[in-house]
Amino acid sequence: MKNGFNRIALFTVLSQALLACATPMPPQELLDARTAYDVATKSSAPQYAPAQLDTAKQSLARAEQSFQDNGDEPVTKDLAYVADRRAKLAAAEGSREQAERTRAQMDKDFRSTEIDALETTKSKLENEQRARAEAEKGLADAQKKLSAAMASLTEIAKVKEESRGVVITLSGSVLFATGKSALLPIAQEKLSEVAKALNDQGFKSLLVEGHTDSQGSADKNMVLSQERAESVRTYLISQGIPSDKIKAQGIGSSRPVADNSTAEGRANNRRVEIVVEPLGK
């Protein structure tokens, strides 16, 4: 009996000491819930999931109250377990909301960038179109100038396309007095127009050929044709044709274009030909 009494006394003392020592240690679940709530308050939850964070707060408060009232009983652990999940949910919802907003903003940026890119492409195309139109107009202008030059040439001389180039034929009787190599005033006028047309049109090189009919000696004719070609070359140079692009050559009577037995044929054979090597050939 005495023994039994002692044992009860010892138990009482020990349990009183334990109680006095302090409130019991919070269960792991409650520690976890406190940490989770702390993490949630520092996450994007306050900004993006305030309602869920509030639910977590109340859930934690119930767990804390239960710990005050019941200590680390199963009911406290269950409430803390739930509070832990509620806090984690608030954090997850916060970052979900934040991610969705970020994505929505980027979506908007994507669309506006796409529109900008389209605008850029559009204006690039428009610029290209404008440039092409200008180039085409330039080309058309050049062509117009060229055909105008050709037209003015055909008015004063015979123009023919041959394999050696464009051949401009000027009648000898228009250019020179019989047996002379000095240009007549009317010839100078005509040659000025030819020079102008050639300069307008552009060319790679010019070859001036002097031709005679078959009357008189071949030697004399050769000399005369050379002098006449030189005379035309000199005049054309004076009209702005670059001297390094123009050559003169006497052919004599060796290349008739008509019958030398008639007066008309001989007139046609007395001539100066300007062979134009066109640009880009």
Next chain:
Amino acid sequence: MREFCLVGVVALVTACGGAAVPQESLTAAKASIAGAEVGGAASEPKAALHLKLAKEQVAKAESLISDGDNEEAARVIDRAQADADLSLALAKEVSAEKAAIETKEQLEKLRKKATQ
């Protein structure tokens, strides 16, 4: 005789802990688990863990109910519900973040292309 029976059943239920079967909250927890699964929780590790916990606790609650311990069953169902809700929230968080990364990559690609 019938009345006697009823009184007997009521007495039995009361004797077994005094709480009613938490049928409504059990059904709700199961529905939330199904919702989390539809939301892709099973394929996201973090979400899958809480999905598993929710399922285990529902099973535990059912066995507690059949043992007649409705009060503890109700608390275990609360745990299951919290895990199921968290599981869905985590799955949604992950997919929102993935979508944001995808959109970011598309935007960067477009910007790169636009500056070329």
